[in-house]
Amino acid sequence: MKRTQKRATAARPRAGKRDQNKEKTKQKILAAALRLFREKGLEATTTREICRKAGIAEGTLFNYFKTKEDLALFFFEKETDNLVEWFHSETRLQKAPLPEQLFAIINRQLEYIAPYEDFIGAIFFQSLKTHSKLSPLSLQSQELRLRYLKFISEVLAAAEERKEIPNVGDLGVYGVGLFYIGIVMHWLHDSSQGKQRTLALLDRSLKLGTQVLRKGGWDW
Amino acid sequence: MKRTQKRATAARPRAGKRDQNKEKTKQKILAAALRLFREKGLEATTTREICRKAGIAEGTLFNYFKTKEDLALFFFEKETDNLVEWFHSETRLQKAPLPEQLFAIINRQLEYIAPYEDFIGAIFFQSLKTHSKLSPLSLQSQELRLRYLKFISEVLAAAEERKEIPNVGDLGVYGVGLFYIGIVMHWLHDSSQGKQRTLALLDRSLKLGTQVLRKGGWDW
DNA sequence: ATAAATTAATGAGCATGCTCATGAATGAGC
DNA sequence: GCTCATTCATGAGCATGCTCATTAATTTAT
Numbered sequence: 001m002k003r004t005q006k007r008a009t010a011a012r013p014r015a016g017k018r019d020q021n022k023e024k025t026k027q028k029i030l031a032a033a034l035r036l037f038r039e040k041g042l043e044a045t046t047t048r049e050i051c052r053k054a055g056i057a058e059g060t061l062f063n064y065f066k067t068k069e070d071l072a073l074f075f076f077e078k079e080t081d082n083l084v085e086w087f088h089s090e091t092r093l094q095k096a097p098l099p100e101q102l103f104a105i106i107n108r109q110l111e112y113i114a115p116y117e118d119f120i121g122a123i124f125f126q127s128l129k130t131h132s133k134l135s136p137l138s139l140q141s142q143e144l145r146l147r148y149l150k151f152i153s154e155v156l157a158a159a160e161e162r163k164e165i166p167n168v169g170d171l172g173v174y175g176v177g178l179f180y181i182g183i184v185m186h187w188l189h190d191s192s193q194g195k196q197r198t199l200a201l202l203d204r205s206l207k208l209g210t211q212v213l214r215k216g217g218w219d220w
Numbered sequence: 221m222k223r224t225q226k227r228a229t230a231a232r233p234r235a236g237k238r239d240q241n242k243e244k245t246k247q248k249i250l251a252a253a254l255r256l257f258r259e260k261g262l263e264a265t266t267t268r269e270i271c272r273k274a275g276i277a278e279g280t281l282f283n284y285f286k287t288k289e290d291l292a293l294f295f296f297e298k299e300t301d302n303l304v305e306w307f308h309s310e311t312r313l314q315k316a317p318l319p320e321q322l323f324a325i326i327n328r329q330l331e332y333i334a335p336y337e338d339f340i341g342a343i344f345f346q347s348l349k350t351h352s353k354l355s356p357l358s359l360q361s362q363e364l365r366l367r368y369l370k371f372i373s374e375v376l377a378a379a380e381e382r383k384e385i386p387n388v389g390d391l392g393v394y395g396v397g398l399f400y401i402g403i404v405m406h407w408l409h410d411s412s413q414g415k416q417r418t419l420a421l422l423d424r425s426l427k428l429g430t431q432v433l434r435k436g437g438w439d440w
Numbered sequence: 441a442t443a444a445a446t447t448a449a450t451g452a453g454c455a456t457g458c459t460c461a462t463g464a465a466t467g468a469g470c
Numbered sequence: 471g472c473t474c475a476t477t478c479a480t481g482a483g484c485a486t487g488c489t490c491a492t493t494a495a496t497t498t499a500t
């Protein structure tokens with residue numbers, strides 16, 4: 001009878017053949033999508049093509065991702081998770097002054113997404129749309145699905161706690177988020193060698209930020 | 221013979237029956253589009269519906285506007301022209317300090333577009349897309365089709381000329397543009413009475429801007 | 441083991457934005 | 471006025487993102 005033991009003591013939520021197949025299908029979709037997105041960009045890749053390459057039927061994709069946008073967003077979120085993990089592993093950075101932290105964070109993001117410029121760029125702007133599922137600026141009203149903002153919130157809260165900056169509330173996150181948008185926009189249009197100009201802008205901007213902080217610009 | 225006089229001395233470029241019809245058709249499209257966009261928003265309005273309401277065939281619309289986005293953008297540009305005209309007519313404002321000017325400009329814009337929230341919102345974010353025809357941040361590289369930025373450039377240049385601010389170069393326009401994006405994003409998500417919160421944010425932000433200027437924040 | 445119930449996969453089909461070959465209206469040349 | 475060239479209007483048709491009723495696979499109950 002080969003131990004039927006009610007399917008692995010209910011430890012993993014993934015055990016039955018059904019869930020196995022489901023997972024496998026999802027991975028096939030993700031693999032195909034990522035490859036095509038990288039090769040041809042987001043807009044130029046059709047859902048039909050993804051399905052063909054994944055070896056599934058037209059409609060199956062939409063059983064897993066509500067829209068093509070959702071599928072693309074998946075990678076975006078994954079990237080953010082990656083960033084958070086990295087920051088938490090950098091113990092030195094944790095104690096550095098806020099501007100340095102922000103520089104490191106943003107810089108790391110730019111480096112990370114460099115190979116997927118077109119792809120990420122498209123997703124990035126998708127995420128800004130008003131009625132899109134995640135909207136960076138709706139900290140309070142929406143459900144804060146953008147993990148990035150949550151992360152920035154933490155970083156700012158830490159700086160607050162060690163008295164580096166006064167209480168900034170949501171406005172701090174708001175500011176950083178907006179700033180990030182600006183940087184990415186600049187980055188996307190930057191054709192200079194190795195995005196030098198964006199890095200320079202990033203540096204200068206954060207220096208300005210420091211000044212504002214030092215001069216008490218926060219208690220407006 | 222009723223004076224055939226070679227069609228009105230070549231004064232107006234629009235004279236022949238052909239051009240007359242063309243103009244009439246364009247107006248029919250614009251009227252239908254504006255009405256539908258207002259009523260149902262940008263996404264919910266189909267090009268077929270616009271054509272039906274305008275009394276023209278499916279394909280005709282695309283003889284006049286390359287894409288649906290272009291059609292929508294038309295209103296956006298018109299709005300900007302309106303703003304510029306208004307500013308030039310406000311002689312008092314011309315001499316006011318920069319922060320007040322910017323507040324007035326942005327405030328006026330928000331008031332003006334209030335009735336078309338959804339519609340304008342959609343267009344606004346369209347215009348931010350990387351490969352969209354107009355990209356607010358490509359001052360130097362692209363052809364600066366966004367008249368708004370040109371206008372802001374002028375306002376800043378005037379402030380420079382009267383020694384109110386030091387030379388800020390393109391970074392000034394860049395900053396204001398980015399700031400504007402932030403405000404509109406906030407505005408679009410703002411559900412408070414009469415968008416009070418956005419106005420408060422606008423006020424506070426510009427006060428911060430003033431501080432930065434006074435403290436020499438510009439020569440970073 | 442078999443039947444019934446659940447859940448995932450399928451692909452025909454829809455609406456939409458947009459294209460393009462064809463036809464109709466208008467203009468120029470005689 | 472008539473002819474022909476130009477320009478605009480037309481609508482069938484295409485590709486795409488996405489839906490949904492149907493079919494097939496897997497699980498549960500007996």
